Amino acid sequence: MGKALRYIVVLLLAATYFIPKPECLFAMEWPAHVIHHFWHANVFHFAVNALAVWTVLDPRTKPSWWLLPLGFVIGSVSYCFAVKPVIGFSNILFAMAGMRTPSFSSAWWKSTTVKIFLIVMVLQVFMPWFSATTHIVSYIFGVGAASVIRFSKGLDYDTRRAAGGK
Secondary structure, X not given: OOOHHHHHHHHHHHHHHOXXXXXXXXXXXXXXXXXXXXXXXXXXXXXXXXXXXXXXXXXXXXXXXXXXXXXXXXXXXXXXXXXXXXXOXXXXXXXXXXXXXXXXXXXXXXXXHHHHHHHHHHHHHHOOOOOHHHHXXXXXXXXXXXXXXXXXXXXXXXXXXXXXXX
């Protein structure tokens, strides 16, 4: 992904921060599924999501081009699991984080940092100001997408090897 993408996303989020929230967000009506990502509850919420965007889309980590659009789709689908109105870019970020996870056999899953992250995700359930359900669903769907993509790449590799190619 290009270096400019971080700037574009953060500027888009900043611009929508100053636009009044549409009524559909509060009524949880259809358009809210796809537009809720662009509004934030307060300046702290915006700042945390902007910092997370800056980190997740860091070009030095070489994020794949498909992370953002697929994260948007997963974050929008996760809205179906919302128990109250949801706003913010974090569902997309949780989906993207899930899509960047390694296979379950990796030692990464046993690291202290990952264990703390997973515990904090579960603890969100007890913090009513977080939309724990949509965050957890977005992350799980992101991990699932990563697993499907790895499986597909493995099949492709095996098929080429069986056919005598590289």
